Amino acid sequence: MKPVISFFGVFMSRLFRDKFALFWLLVFPMFLLGILILIFGNVTGGPDSFETQVVLVDNDGGEIAEILVNVLETISGNENSWLILSQTSDLEEAKKGLFAGDFQAIFRIADSFSQDVMANVGGQFMGQEEVIPGRVEILWREGVQMSNITATALEQVVESFAGELYLETGLMLPTDRVEFNREMAQPDPEEGTQFNYVNYIVPGIILMAFLSTGLDELVTNMTSPRDKGILRRYFATPLKSSHYIGGLLLYIMVIALVQLVIIYLFGTRVFSARIELWSPLPMFFVVFSLLVLLAVGLLIAAVAKNADSAGRLSNIVFYPMMFLGGLYFPIEGMPGPIQLISDINPITYLSNGLRESLGVFSSPTSMEMNIIVPLIWLIAGVFIGVKRFKWYVAK
Amino acid sequence: MENAILVEDLQKYYGPVKAVDGVSFKVLQGEVFTLLGPNGAGKTTIIEILEGLKEPDKGKLTVLGIKSNKITPAMKDRMGVVLQDTRLMERLTVEETFKLFASFFSQTLPINQMINKVALEEKAKARVENLSGGQRQRLAIGLALLNNPDIIFMDEPTTGLDPQARRNIWDLIEELKEEKKTIFLTTHYMEEAEKLSDYIYIMDHGQIIAQGTPAELVEGLDQDNVIEFSLDSSMGTKDLEELEEIFPECFLQDDRVNIYVKEMASSFSRLLAWAEEKGFSLENLMFRRPNLEDVFLDLTGKGLRD
Numbered sequence: 001m002k003p004v005i006s007f008f009g010v011f012m013s014r015l016f017r018d019k020f021a022l023f024w025l026l027v028f029p030m031f032l033l034g035i036l037i038l039i040f041g042n043v044t045g046g047p048d049s050f051e052t053q054v055v056l057v058d059n060d061g062g063e064i065a066e067i068l069v070n071v072l073e074t075i076s077g078n079e080n081s082w083l084i085l086s087q088t089s090d091l092e093e094a095k096k097g098l099f100a101g102d103f104q105a106i107f108r109i110a111d112s113f114s115q116d117v118m119a120n121v122g123g124q125f126m127g128q129e130e131v132i133p134g135r136v137e138i139l140w141r142e143g144v145q146m147s148n149i150t151a152t153a154l155e156q157v158v159e160s161f162a163g164e165l166y167l168e169t170g171l172m173l174p175t176d177r178v179e180f181n182r183e184m185a186q187p188d189p190e191e192g193t194q195f196n197y198v199n200y201i202v203p204g205i206i207l208m209a210f211l212s213t214g215l216d217e218l219v220t221n222m223t224s225p226r227d228k229g230i231l232r233r234y235f236a237t238p239l240k241s242s243h244y245i246g247g248l249l250l251y252i253m254v255i256a257l258v259q260l261v262i263i264y265l266f267g268t269r270v271f272s273a274r275i276e277l278w279s280p281l282p283m284f285f286v287v288f289s290l291l292v293l294l295a296v297g298l299l300i301a302a303v304a305k306n307a308d309s310a311g312r313l314s315n316i317v318f319y320p321m322m323f324l325g326g327l328y329f330p331i332e333g334m335p336g337p338i339q340l341i342s343d344i345n346p347i348t349y350l351s352n353g354l355r356e357s358l359g360v361f362s363s364p365t366s367m368e369m370n371i372i373v374p375l376i377w378l379i380a381g382v383f384i385g386v387k388r389f390k391w392y393v394a395k
Numbered sequence: 396m397e398n399a400i401l402v403e404d405l406q407k408y409y410g411p412v413k414a415v416d417g418v419s420f421k422v423l424q425g426e427v428f429t430l431l432g433p434n435g436a437g438k439t440t441i442i443e444i445l446e447g448l449k450e451p452d453k454g455k456l457t458v459l460g461i462k463s464n465k466i467t468p469a470m471k472d473r474m475g476v477v478l479q480d481t482r483l484m485e486r487l488t489v490e491e492t493f494k495l496f497a498s499f500f501s502q503t504l505p506i507n508q509m510i511n512k513v514a515l516e517e518k519a520k521a522r523v524e525n526l527s528g529g530q531r532q533r534l535a536i537g538l539a540l541l542n543n544p545d546i547i548f549m550d551e552p553t554t555g556l557d558p559q560a561r562r563n564i565w566d567l568i569e570e571l572k573e574e575k576k577t578i579f580l581t582t583h584y585m586e587e588a589e590k591l592s593d594y595i596y597i598m599d600h601g602q603i604i605a606q607g608t609p610a611e612l613v614e615g616l617d618q619d620n621v622i623e624f625s626l627d628s629s630m631g632t633k634d635l636e637e638l639e640e641i642f643p644e645c646f647l648q649d650d651r652v653n654i655y656v657k658e659m660a661s662s663f664s665r666l667l668a669w670a671e672e673k674g675f676s677l678e679n680l681m682f683r684r685p686n687l688e689d690v691f692l693d694l695t696g697k698g699l700r701d
Contacts, residue, residue: 002498013486014484229482233476233538238469
């Protein structure tokens, strides 16, 4: 144990003597967090900056439907309206447009809407309890937050429709007599939450810090001292390689913890992020993520011939992992090869899992996948790493 | 006296190259044992095998009474090692480096004592990156002595050092000698081998070509004196051939003529006579005793420094 603690102390001492490394480790994540929030943080659903495209499909065309359509048109006709409305009678065409990203949601008034609403109101007068509601379908895209927000906004429109209906026709319409349902499986929205970028990004920054620091420190401290001959001198003593790795891992875990705390405090105190990090499932994902990324680091260290190529390999791996892992923004509907990278990237699943466990964003991938795919990377990394890593450079 | 190290038929290949080609020797406890030879002779390979940094392809090792075909951690606990090129973490201080290494062994001497022993008290808080070459080497030796080892390995300990630093290291080794430590040394510096060694094995091309105490090896030349002078530019091959007929033990090394003779006075007068007759001037004339460089030259026809 003594050598493990010694190495831990040595790595920490050396870190504190390297001002640049300290900056990168501690300050940079906060810096990045701040910048991203300032740039993208406007996407919170406030009326001023929010804008979305909706396609209206009126399969009914009746009087009551027209009122609803008027409501929508009035809203979209307002100056600086959040709603950009187009119309088509072809639902299939509208769906295509939805999935192509032309629209964020489809607002479909079902065939017998007007009739049903009339019957509904009439039935009310007659004291009937069981009446057929008029149907409105709000179709939105799973996994796309803008779509989610749009659907929520449209729901609110339908609710205000009831008031409008009364004004126009004198008909009282209890609001729950218009049924609207959402196509596509929908996870419960948080406290009426609008998409909050701060909550989305803080877990992402945590993973980025682990990726850039943890992985880098592991790769560098295994390959560089080996190449320089420093490890060689150690192994002329009774020191075992497991002692060295033990001290290194302890060091990395401590700095990861420090980064975690700093990012959490910065995100919650300065930017009012609401994330319940200190509970079992999120902490599991935090620890699990660190281990997976360290395993990837071990894999890189083992596969690369020397410290230089290990560094290059780290860079090549780092950027796709970071940008195509959903750390800063969701990765959806990308062209083939890029989507593939995202699909095999353990960070994609780890970030989805972390966010889901924090309740800030529903995971587009299942929780099982969120554990299985990174686990495969973990096992492969450790297995190959331990087998292939050369402690001695061939002279 | 017991053997500190016994090596039997050691072999190490790098592909088709026989770096160590069937070498056997023993090192007695308390002696300074030296492997002398030019670069590429196989000395470093052998010492690295004994330090546990490389594994032999064939052969048996017995170190401190333990027989094995490779070096174990238990053996390493009793050994001290000064590598040919000691690389350390540059941003640690001298003291921190000692503390780190101290944690590797089961028992160590007090760190302050070691720092004093290698005369680095003033540099105890200095970072490794700020040490001179000589100070680094003293640090390396200090680290090797930390666990009060039974055997100390030193691979080319003074290569690249200035004469003063080299002197300092030699003094340290002499001190260790007086403490009856077993020291295993490799070098290609003849004076170093001569000055420090109790016993020498001369190596070339992976094999041992001679062995003995420094005195025995020189005596083996069977010549008591050497006359040396610079080659005159007007001397041609024919002249040298003539010289060889008069003095059979006559060698050219760089631009120096070395003539080995048993008797100084008569040989010198014959040389003078020849030179006068031919009209050659004997520039930079020198008289000396034979040394290990001459032994090596005699054995291989080339110098230690070639």
